[in-house]
Structures are given as structure tokens and as C-alpha cells.
Amino acid sequence: MVEATPEEAAVDATAGGVTLERLQAPVSIGGLRLPNRAILAPLAGVTDIPFRRLCNDMGAGYAFVEMLSATAIRYRARRTLEMMRRHDKEARLGVQLTGGSAGEIAEAIAFLDTQGFDSIDINMGCPVRKIVRKGWGSALLLNPAGVREIVERAREATRLPLSVKIRVGYDADCINVAETAACIAEAGAVMLTIHGRTRNERYGAPVRYDCIAEGFRQARKAARPPVCVGNGNVLDRPSALQMLRETHCDAVMISRGVLGNPWIFRELLGTRPHNPTLQEWLEGVLQHLAYHREHYGDNRMAAVVARKHLIWYMRGFRGSRAMREKLSVVESLDDARDLFRRFASEHPPDAVRFEAEQAPAHDEDPSAAMDREHDRPLADDHEPDR
Ligand SMILES: Cc1cc2nc3c(=O)[nH]c(=O)nc-3n(C[C@H](O)[C@H](O)[C@H](O)COP(=O)(O)O)c2cc1C
Known part of the structure; x- marks a missing residue:
């Protein structure tokens, strides 16, 4: 376990009176040091090299390649290998994958381990029909014992920091975030991201801060607690502060809040006001x-x-x-x-982008596009390179 620096310890000591300055402090996930705690989410169809570079310029503490399929990795699908490319100027980069069985995921992770990433994340939150039907993404949440096995096998397959991203549960009848988070932490993940909605709530429902907080409480009971990352509706300073205050997370992950607004990193890290000029x-x-x-x-x-x-x-x-x-x-x-x-x-230099102080919530729902994406015929995506 990497020792907290004096700077990190000082931040932890102020957990009671949370301020956004907390996000400016570095944090270590496994052996990887992030310069701050505002993380760009893996976003399918969005977080390609150009957008990641832009977000890095704006101050993002970490970024991920969008979710890759373990099957596509097994077949070394051309398009998936292309998505794994990294630009020389990207100082830190994680990759995310999803799959079904512990064996398949471990095999994909063993390959990703050799591809020059700084960490590997397992997606256990994707709500997309085609993914869930295969028992991947958020379907994994239905079986906490299976989650534990996946993380344990994955840990054995890589020396890189391993993290997991989950939702608070599958549906209203299965809000099992406490159990799942404990399994993930005990199995050795060094970072745990919780999106505060169930699979069935997809993207529109209010964020369940209390469930995220409960997940982090359980995860922190593990011998080596993971870095706890809150996700869901982090759109601006007030919503980031709410996430920090209500869930006691160590870091926030920004998703729809970054679409059309990469300046959000400057805003959250206190280097610029809400609106760019x-x-x-x-x-x-x-x-x-x-x-x-x-x-x-x-x-x-x-x-x-x-x-x-x-x-x-x-x-x-x-x-x-x-x-x-x-x-x-x-x-x-x-x-x-x-x-x-x-x-x-044609506009005055002081033209205001958002009239109200707060940027309106994004109603982007990627499910339909991702359904199409994961419905590609074999010949297009899953065919091995010859
Ligand atoms: C366009 C789009 C693509 C997404 N792709 C991924 C992905 O590849 N991996 C992942 O873990 N989550 C993905 N998500 C989910 C987000 O990371 C996040 O968990 C969710 O949008 C909730 O956060 P928000 O309310 O701040 O948007 C995606 C979301 C959107 C809107």
C-alpha cells in the first residue's frame, strides 16, 4: 500500500468540512500517482485520443480508454486494438473492459497488462441491453460472489493497479452496493467507482448519494481500502461538492458533465470560474x-x-x-x-454561454448507440486480424 503523503493526509483530516479544494490534492491508486482527484470517465464514442488530450490540457487527473469487450480483445479485433492506442503526450492512461466469466476477463487483462496502460478498470455498470443479455456489465452485479471471483482472478492476471466501476445495484429490488463494494475491496481492487443509479435507472434518475456512501463505508472496512470515486451528475461546482459531502468520496468521476464542457476540470479544480470566456x-x-x-x-x-x-x-x-x-x-x-x-x-467577448449559473443537466443517454455498437456483425469487429 502506498503511504499517504503529508499533503494527502492533510486533505483526509478535513473530511468533516469538505471543500472543493479536496479535489486538487494528489492521490495514489496502487503505485500510480494522480495529480488531482477529478477523473474523466471512460465514455464510449467520446473519450478518444483527441478528447482525452483536450481534457488533460484542462487539468483532468486521469483518463480512460472507453469500455472494450473481452471477446474483442481475445480475437484482437482490429477496431479494438485501434481504440487502445495512446498518444505520446498522454502522461497517464487507464483502460476499461467488460466481459462475462472470470476466466475470460482474466485472459483479456493479461493481454491489456502488456499494452502500456497505467491501470485497468473492470466495468460492472454498463446498462446496455446487448451487454447485459450476455451477462456482462451491470448484469455482473446480480452475483456478488461472482464479482469477488472476477476481481481475484483479475488481480492475479496483472501487476497494474486494478479498479472496478459499478452501479448501486441492478434494480430497485437488488440494491446490493454494500455487499458488492465489500467483495471488490476485499478482493484487492485499488479503486472503486460507484455510479449512484441502478441498471434500470440508466442515466435519468436522481443520484442515490446515500447508497454510494454505504458502498464506500463497506469498502473501507477492507484491509487495504480502495480509493473511492463518486460518479453521477457531477456537472459543476455545486454538484461536485454535493458528491464529496454526501458520499465522502476521495475523488469524483465526470461523465456527461464533460460533454461539450471540458472546461469543467478548470472549474472543479478552482483554476477558472464556472463559464469560460x-x-x-x-x-x-x-x-x-x-x-x-x-x-x-x-x-x-x-x-x-x-x-x-x-x-x-x-x-x-x-x-x-x-x-x-x-x-x-x-x-x-x-x-x-x-x-x-x-x-x-459575431458575439461580444463577454457573451455568456450559460445564462444561469448552473449548466443544465445533460440528457444524453448512450444506450441506443451502444446497443447498435455491440450488435455489430462478427466480420466488422470481432474478426481476428489475419
Ligand atoms: C456517451 C456515454 C458513454 C458512456 N460510456 C461508458 C463507458 O464506456 N464505460 C463506463 O463505465 N461508463 C460509461 N458511461 C457511463 C458514465 O461513465 C457514467 O457512469 C454515467 O453517465 C453517470 O454519470 P453522469 O450522470 O455524470 O453522466 C457512458 C455514459 C455516456 C453518457
Whole structure:
């Protein structure tokens, strides 16, 4: 177990009177030291290299490759190997996977162990129909003894820090976060993220802070307690503070709060106020476009992949419908860059992005897109490379 530094110990000592400064303190997961406690979630279809680089620039303490399938790893599926790429400028990077049996997960982890990641996370929270039907993702929560076995076998398969991300339970009849969290901690995970909703609540329901807190309480009884990470509706300073205060988490994981708002890391880490200025916003968007071009080139496909981000960047601006319509059909990154420059030049430098202090909650629900993704025919994704 890595000893807490004096700085970390000082933060722990203030747990009663929680402030957001807590997020600025470094934290160690296993042997891996994170510079702060604001973590970018693995987000399918979102956390590719360009977006991770942008979030790192904004201060993210850690980032993950989106969830990969253990089966696709077994077959060394081309698309999955592509998703595992890491940019030289990414100082720290975790990877997440899901699978069904302890053996299959351990096998995938043994491979991931050799691929240059800093840690490995097991997803036990994904609600997507195609995943759950296979007994993966949040379906694993139905069997806490199975969860323990998965984590134990996974620990044996890697020397990297191992973490797990769960929900508070499968449905209202199975809110078993206390038992699951205890199993995961006792089995040796060094970080535990709890998303405060059940599988059936998907993304829209209020966050069950009390259940997250109970999960962390049980996990901390283990001989080597994991770093406890709260997840769900961390959208801005007040919601991050609420997560810290109500769950006593050590860190927060940001998911929908980052869509169109990578500046959230600056906000939570206290380096900038809630809203970026128009100039900061433009610089961020143009930087994302530059990273995107470096990774994907400038072509129609690259523009199509970027579109959702570009439309999210317009959230909060009054009268942005015309701009969103143009971005939804934009055919090149150059065209997108010109549209953003023009938009910024037509607005006063003190134009406010979100009129209200608080950014509205994102209603993004990736289930349908992820269902489609996991419904790919074998030939497209799961075919071994020849
Ligand atoms: C677009 C999108 C993609 C997601 N992909 C993943 C994923 O690959 N792995 C994962 O553990 N969670 C994934 N999630 C779930 C989030 O990490 C998070 O647990 C959930 O959205 C709740 O947090 P929020 O209310 O702050 O969004 C995804 C969520 C969204 C919106």
C-alpha cells in the first residue's frame, strides 16, 4: 500500500468540512500517482485520443480508454486494438473492459497488462441491453460472489493497479452496493467507482448519494481500502461538492458533465470560474479540432466523428440553432473551424454561454448507440486480424 503523503493526509483530516479544494490534492491508486482527484470517465464514442488530450490540457487527473469487450480483445479485433492506442503526450492512461466469466476477463487483462496502460478498470455498470443479455456489465452485479471471483482472478492476471466501476445495484429490488463494494475491496481492487443509479435507472434518475456512501463505508472496512470515486451528475461546482459531502468520496468521476464542457476540470479544480470566456471557449474548441485533425486527418469521416462534440459545444448559447444545424451537416474540420471563428467574431467577448449559473443537466443517454455498437456483425469487429 502506498503511504499517504503529508499533503494527502492533510486533505483526509478535513473530511468533516469538505471543500472543493479536496479535489486538487494528489492521490495514489496502487503505485500510480494522480495529480488531482477529478477523473474523466471512460465514455464510449467520446473519450478518444483527441478528447482525452483536450481534457488533460484542462487539468483532468486521469483518463480512460472507453469500455472494450473481452471477446474483442481475445480475437484482437482490429477496431479494438485501434481504440487502445495512446498518444505520446498522454502522461497517464487507464483502460476499461467488460466481459462475462472470470476466466475470460482474466485472459483479456493479461493481454491489456502488456499494452502500456497505467491501470485497468473492470466495468460492472454498463446498462446496455446487448451487454447485459450476455451477462456482462451491470448484469455482473446480480452475483456478488461472482464479482469477488472476477476481481481475484483479475488481480492475479496483472501487476497494474486494478479498479472496478459499478452501479448501486441492478434494480430497485437488488440494491446490493454494500455487499458488492465489500467483495471488490476485499478482493484487492485499488479503486472503486460507484455510479449512484441502478441498471434500470440508466442515466435519468436522481443520484442515490446515500447508497454510494454505504458502498464506500463497506469498502473501507477492507484491509487495504480502495480509493473511492463518486460518479453521477457531477456537472459543476455545486454538484461536485454535493458528491464529496454526501458520499465522502476521495475523488469524483465526470461523465456527461464533460460533454461539450471540458472546461469543467478548470472549474472543479478552482483554476477558472464556472463559464469560460468566449475567447477561452473558442480556443478550447479550436484545440479540439486541431487534435482531432492530427488523429483522424481532415476528411468527411473525421467531420462526421466530430459532429456530436461540435454540437455539444453550442449548448448554453442563446440563438445557436442555425449554428447547430450547420454543424450537424459539416463536411470538413476546416469548415467547422471557420464556422466557430465566425460565430465568436459575431458575439461580444463577454457573451455568456450559460445564462444561469448552473449548466443544465445533460440528457444524453448512450444506450441506443451502444446497443447498435455491440450488435455489430462478427466480420466488422470481432474478426481476428489475419
Ligand atoms: C456517451 C456515454 C458513454 C458512456 N460510456 C461508458 C463507458 O464506456 N464505460 C463506463 O463505465 N461508463 C460509461 N458511461 C457511463 C458514465 O461513465 C457514467 O457512469 C454515467 O453517465 C453517470 O454519470 P453522469 O450522470 O455524470 O453522466 C457512458 C455514459 C455516456 C453518457
